[in-house]
Amino acid sequence: MNSHIRVFHASPNSPAVDVYANGNMIVKNLSYKEVSQYLPVPAGTYNITVYPTGQMNKPVINTMLSIPENSVFTVAAIGTLPGIGLYPIPEPMMGEKSGRPCVRFVHLSPNAPAVDIRLEDGTNVFSNVSYMGITDYACVPAGTYNFNVNVAGTNNTVLTVPNVRLDNNKYYTIYAVGLVGMSPPLDAVLLTEPR
Numbered sequence: 001m002n003s004h005i006r007v008f009h010a011s012p013n014s015p016a017v018d019v020y021a022n023g024n025m026i027v028k029n030l031s032y033k034e035v036s037q038y039l040p041v042p043a044g045t046y047n048i049t050v051y052p053t054g055q056m057n058k059p060v061i062n063t064m065l066s067i068p069e070n071s072v073f074t075v076a077a078i079g080t081l082p083g084i085g086l087y088p089i090p091e092p093m094m095g096e097k098s099g100r101p102c103v104r105f106v107h108l109s110p111n112a113p114a115v116d117i118r119l120e121d122g123t124n125v126f127s128n129v130s131y132m133g134i135t136d137y138a139c140v141p142a143g144t145y146n147f148n149v150n151v152a153g154t155n156n157t158v159l160t161v162p163n164v165r166l167d168n169n170k171y172y173t174i175y176a177v178g179l180v181g182m183s184p185p186l187d188a189v190l191l192t193e194p195r
Helices: none
Strands: 003-009 017-021 024-030 039-041 044-052 061-067 072-078 085-091 102-107 115-119 124-129 143-151 157-166 170-177 187-194
Touching (some): 061 085, 072 187, 085 170, 102 124
Antiparallel strands (some): 017 024, 017 044, 143 157, 170 187
């Protein structure tokens, strides 16, 4: 049975890229903050090379990626040039039994401190998430939420993620991307993980 991967461009200072697996292009012209479609892939180990769009010399990433059987991953390009890399982020295979939406947070801003994620009323959803941190899922009632991203342990809100609509029977990940105090600025990307 095939596994599935999609590629997420989360490297804030990198150009649009083409992504190759074992020498075959799988994603073309993916820009910062864009995510590819899910691609069915047989389980196995792949040589992943990433080049600036339209080029085939000097890859910005050249690494091996192992995909287990019957798995789903978002593979993020993270970090800042020249030191960027791939970060495979596993996704759930099955929906939540209660049918509620489930949301998690992944910290991919390379120069941001550890953060807490809170609701508008101050409720802490996730605490002390540092760079490359992946939280567990919090399953919540369906609805529209505003999340505040605070420097961990403080009331200093560095990013607000407004109007996040969470529907039943779906998984979501909020990715923090970008750079603190630099360009492109700290931002959030909400990706749905339909099951």
